[in-house]
Amino acid sequence: MQEFSQQVVGGIATGGIFASLALALVLIYNAMGLVNFAQGEMAMLATFVAYSLISRGISYWIAFPLTLVLAFVGGLAIQRIVIRPVERAPILTLVIITLGLATLLNGLAGFIFGYVPRSFPSPFSAQSLGLAGVFVSYRDLGVIAISSVVLLAVYVLLQRTTLGLTLRAAAHHPEASRLLGVHVSWMLALGWGLASAVGAVSGIIVAPTLLLEPNMMQSIIIYAFAAAVLGGIESPLGAVIGGLLVGVTINLAGAYLPFVGGDLQLAVGLAIIVAVLLIKPNGLFGRAAVRRV
Amino acid sequence: MGRLRSAPPRYWLVAVAVLFFIGLPTVISSFLASEWTLALVFAIAIMGLNILVGYSGQLSLGHGAFVALGAYTSAILAHRYHMDYLVTIPIAGLLTGIVGFAFGFPALRLSALYLALATFSLAVVAPSLIKRPKDLTGGVQGILISQPDPPDFARNGFATITGNAMTSEQWIYYVTLVCALILFWLAWNLVRNRPGRAMRAIRDGEVAAAASGVNIAGYKTLAFGISAFYAGVAGSLYGLAIGFVSPDAFPVSLSIQLLVGAVIGGLASIPGPLLGAIFAYFLPIESNQWVPSQTWIPDQITSTVKNAGPAVSYGVVLILVMIFARNGLVGLVMSGYGVLRRRLRGAGDRETGQMPPDPQTA
Amino acid sequence: MAALLELEGVRAGYGPTSVLHGVSLSVPEAGVVSLLGANGAGKTTTLRAITGGVRWSGDIRFDGRSLHRMSTEAIVRHGVAHVPEGRGICTELTVDENLKLGAHRRHDKDGVKKDYARVFELFPVLKERRRLSASTLSGGEQQMLAIARGLLMKPRLMLLDEPSLGLAPLVVRSIFEVIKTINKDDGVAVLLVEQNARIALELSTTAYVLEVGRVALEGPSAQLQGADSVRRSYLGY
Numbered sequence: 028m029q030e031f032s033q034q035v036v037g038g039i040a041t042g043g044i045f046a047s048l049a050l051a052l053v054l055i056y057n058a059m060g061l062v063n064f065a066q067g068e069m070a071m072l073a074t075f076v077a078y079s080l081i082s083r084g085i086s087y088w089i090a091f092p093l094t095l096v097l098a099f100v101g102g103l104a105i106q107r108i109v110i111r112p113v114e115r116a117p118i119l120t121l122v123i124i125t126l127g128l129a130t131l132l133n134g135l136a137g138f139i140f141g142y143v144p145r146s147f148p149s150p151f152s153a154q155s156l157g158l159a160g161v162f163v164s165y166r167d168l169g170v171i172a173i174s175s176v177v178l179l180a181v182y183v184l185l186q187r188t189t190l191g192l193t194l195r196a197a198a199h200h201p202e203a204s205r206l207l208g209v210h211v212s213w214m215l216a217l218g219w220g221l222a223s224a225v226g227a228v229s230g231i232i233v234a235p236t237l238l239l240e241p242n243m244m245q246s247i248i249i250y251a252f253a254a255a256v257l258g259g260i261e262s263p264l265g266a267v268i269g270g271l272l273v274g275v276t277i278n279l280a281g282a283y284l285p286f287v288g289g290d291l292q293l294a295v296g297l298a299i300i301v302a303v304l305l306i307k308p309n310g311l312f313g314r315a316a317v318r319r320v
Numbered sequence: 321m322g323r324l325r326s327a328p329p330r331y332w333l334v335a336v337a338v339l340f341f342i343g344l345p346t347v348i349s350s351f352l353a354s355e356w357t358l359a360l361v362f363a364i365a366i367m368g369l370n371i372l373v374g375y376s377g378q379l380s381l382g383h384g385a386f387v388a389l390g391a392y393t394s395a396i397l398a399h400r401y402h403m404d405y406l407v408t409i410p411i412a413g414l415l416t417g418i419v420g421f422a423f424g425f426p427a428l429r430l431s432a433l434y435l436a437l438a439t440f441s442l443a444v445v446a447p448s449l450i451k452r453p454k455d456l457t458g459g460v461q462g463i464l465i466s467q468p469d470p471p472d473f474a475r476n477g478f479a480t481i482t483g484n485a486m487t488s489e490q491w492i493y494y495v496t497l498v499c500a501l502i503l504f505w506l507a508w509n510l511v512r513n514r515p516g517r518a519m520r521a522i523r524d525g526e527v528a529a530a531a532s533g534v535n536i537a538g539y540k541t542l543a544f545g546i547s548a549f550y551a552g553v554a555g556s557l558y559g560l561a562i563g564f565v566s567p568d569a570f571p572v573s574l575s576i577q578l579l580v581g582a583v584i585g586g587l588a589s590i591p592g593p594l595l596g597a598i599f600a601y602f603l604p605i606e607s608n609q610w611v612p613s614q615t616w617i618p619d620q621i622t623s624t625v626k627n628a629g630p631a632v633s634y635g636v637v638l639i640l641v642m643i644f645a646r647n648g649l650v651g652l653v654m655s656g657y658g659v660l661r662r663r664l665r666g667a668g669d670r671e672t673g674q675m676p677p678d679p680q681t682a
Numbered sequence: 683m684a685a686l687l688e689l690e691g692v693r694a695g696y697g698p699t700s701v702l703h704g705v706s707l708s709v710p711e712a713g714v715v716s717l718l719g720a721n722g723a724g725k726t727t728t729l730r731a732i733t734g735g736v737r738w739s740g741d742i743r744f745d746g747r748s749l750h751r752m753s754t755e756a757i758v759r760h761g762v763a764h765v766p767e768g769r770g771i772c773t774e775l776t777v778d779e780n781l782k783l784g785a786h787r788r789h790d791k792d793g794v795k796k797d798y799a800r801v802f803e804l805f806p807v808l809k810e811r812r813r814l815s816a817s818t819l820s821g822g823e824q825q826m827l828a829i830a831r832g833l834l835m836k837p838r839l840m841l842l843d844e845p846s847l848g849l850a851p852l853v854v855r856s857i858f859e860v861i862k863t864i865n866k867d868d869g870v871a872v873l874l875v876e877q878n879a880r881i882a883l884e885l886s887t888t889a890y891v892l893e894v895g896r897v898a899l900e901g902p903s904a905q906l907q908g909a910d911s912v913r914r915s916y917l918g919y
Contacts, residue, residue: 060433061433062433062436062437064436064440109639112643113642113643116642118432118433119377119379119432119436120642122379122433122436123379123579123583123638123642124638124639124642124643126381126576126579126638127580127634127635127636127637127638127639127642128635128639129635130573130576130580130631130632130634130635130638131631131632131634131635131636131638131639132635133631133635134630134631134632134633134634134635135632137631138632189782189786192775192779192782192783192786193783193786195774195775196772196775196779196783199772199774199775200770200772200773200774200775202735202766202770203766203770203771203772204772204783205754205755205758206733206754206758206763206764206766206770207758207783207784207786207831207835208755208758208759208786208787208835209755209783209786210755211755245444245572246444248444249441249444249445252437252440252441253441256434256437290448290451290452291448291449291452293444293445293448294445294448294449296441296445297438297441297442297444297445300437300438300441301426301438304429304430304434304437304438305426305429305430308429308430308431308434
């Protein structure tokens with residue numbers, strides 16, 4: 028029972044990581060109906076930036092928000108430079124472009140930082156804490172805390188501020204928003220910036236566990252896809268819940284299903300994607316069709 | 321003689337290309353021949369992907385997984401069951417084709433975006449799926465494939481023409497070339513006839529196609545099957561050319577490399593896959609050779625460029641092509657050719673839009 | 683005195699199809715002008731041209747400033763509220779959020795508060811359903827929301843595209859009452875596109891009748907109302 032609870036808590040921690048990246052995917056999907064295949068690589072590059080800052084002596088707690096700001100700017104720049112010229116292109120063209128972007132960013136990271144895996148510091152100690160008979164590492168608690176704060180902040184931004192309102196309006200109703208004086212084009216750019224910053228969080232909090240190298244996010248993005256699809260690709264709440272469910276599921280599958288083991292957890296992620304898409308494509312919280320006005 | 325003269329330039333180009341490829345190994349080293357073998361393998365795989373993406377409009381990002389399936393099928397049949405490798409090639413193709421066809425059914429239910437997502441995930445997971453059944457696939461180590469010696473008729477023929485002994489690599493090159501020629505010819509026929517038209521109709525508008533009586537489900541799954549068949553053959557030939565198969569030879573970047581080749585060469589064209597394959601295969605090699613040869617670049621940079629260069633250039637090229645030249649190289653050539661032709665022939669008859677009669681056929 | 687809105691020789695179309703072939707009209711400060719005509723005459727296109735939703739050539743001036751090449755957002759920020767065909771309600775948002783969007787550019791907090799109070803006075807149902815999704819509103823209620831939202835923008839000119847479409851006569855009456863009030867009390871000019879010519883002519887001082895992209899008839903509403911032949915051939919009643 029204790030082992031089970033520990034796996035669940037560990038799963039919640041990894042779920043927080045998946046939820047952050049999945050939320051980034053959902054933000055961009057809501058803005059343009061596009062799944063950004065480069066989201067993971069963008070997060071990876073941001074994590075490298077954080078690494079550079081920290082190795083120059085900047086404290087973790089300053090480097091973290093600074094990286095988020097830089098990631099925001101980066102995401103905005105990518106939207107303006109790469110995506111905006113082809114805004115009206117068919118979806119598959121945009122998908123291929125995001126694939127090109129992913130390839131490019133991966134190569135760029137390799138070019139600038141090399142392929143040697145580096146260890147990334149965590150501000151939380153690796154020790155464990157006994158809570159109600161369950162041993163939870165400080166690291167896992169830290170991951171849960173940080174992802175909760177970030178997800179909550181995004182929620183507050185989107186639902187309770189005017190800026191968030193205009194972002195949502197521009198995403199779902201671009202034509203009507205224009206007639207209300209909303210700069211829809213800039214809202215899209217901001218959306219990309221926001222998504223990039225949120226995705227960066229997942230990279231930074233997973234790096235201590237995985238070791239930082241250019242291919243670090245390749246499996247995380249699959250889990251994030253699973254989380255987003257499971258929660259419903261348009262639903263931010265779905266991304267969070269989906270993330271938690273995927274995290275717990277792969278942990279339990281890895282621990283209790285002998286044929287899965289550690290190396291086939293990724294296949295469980297794939298299985299979740301395929302199962303959801305075939306059985307209930309809208310996921311848990313999605314709606315049938317997004318109508319745009 | 322008149323008919324020859326009036327044959328479209330396209331047929332001349334094909335004839336020249338075929339002759340080029342037949343003659344190539346006689347003038348280059350055996351090692352280079354094996355490089356070109358791999359380029360042809362890519363061409364076959366990309367042709368398959370092109371049928372799926374370019375002609376039937378289904379974006380599958382998991383093509384590398386099918387290539388792996390073909391490669392491993394041949395490797396296992398040859399290594400464990402001691403089958404003649406050449407016999408395993410069509411078997412691998414057929415098996416992969418059937419699996420692909422089966423994939424086509426659930427794929428019907430997925431929207432374009434979700435299909436891309438699911439197949440991408442498959443491509444990422446594929447290496448770990450291969451590693452698992454260690455007894456069958458050899459796990460991380462993979463399976464070694466012994467490269468066959470050229471049979472007598474080939475050895476004699478080659479010696480007669482070039483005066484040299486034929487190497488295994490050159491023999492494998494010709495095997496690959498024959499497969500490529502057959503498969504390209506098949507694709508050309510497919511595209512020109514009803515299946516091709518049906519697929520294009522589906523790609524351009526499913527509702528309209530269904531209204532015209534096209535069997536959407538049938539042709540879409542058929543496209544998946546055929547595309548997988550090509551990938552399987554390519555994978556099989558790949559194993560033969562390299563001499564072994566391993567899970568790490570089929571990462572997700574292979575699927576992306578194939579997509580890059582398809583897009584750059586030109587989707588929905590027959591020569592496109594060949595041009596795209598040559599580009600996709602030789603670009604990283606050329607850049608890898610060029611950079612180290614520049615002695616003023618320090619070693620660390622050289623080694624990272626070797627690893628990173630291809631990815632950066634692929635990414636940039638893919639983005640630029642999708643923004644500026646969606647029809648790829650073939651599209652550029654065709655529009656350039658069109659412009660040239662109009663200049664040479666004059667404006668034509670403005671009233672009827674007819675071109676003046678070709679003096680040679682008059 | 684220059685009119686608030688002036689159109690001169692406006693041509694507009696969608697791609698190769700030309701819809702407007704030289705439309706000229708003007709809306710005076712605080713005036714109510716109706717734009718009538720059959721389906722396909724180009725009424726909606728005219729409104730879309732004003733707020734930059736379609737390419738046009740010719741001259742469109744708002745408050746003396748040319749609108750050529752201005753983005754929709756910029757035109758709207760200069761004081762033009764456009765309630766489009768189909769109302770343009772953001773159904774993913776709540777009623778309150780829709781209203782907030784109307785007021786989001788304004789900095790006068792007290793003014794906004796007052797306008798909110800007015801809006802709820804004019805349309806009590808909106809106050810009741812504030813927190814509900816805008817998709818739960820009926821057609822008439824959505825129309826009220828669209829107009830309320832436009833009002834909160836504190837525009838100088840309001841473009842209304844077929845506000846009566848699909849609504850019961852009683853609802854139409856009350857909405858038009860509100861439009862009249864807005865015009866009288868706030869001095870908001872109104873350019874009203876309508877197929878229901880009768881009620882439009884009652885409300886407006888001047889009317890233009892469009893036919894196949896051209897102004898076929900123009901004049902004081904009273905005149906068009908009075909002339910039987912005009913009514914029958916152009917206005918259908």
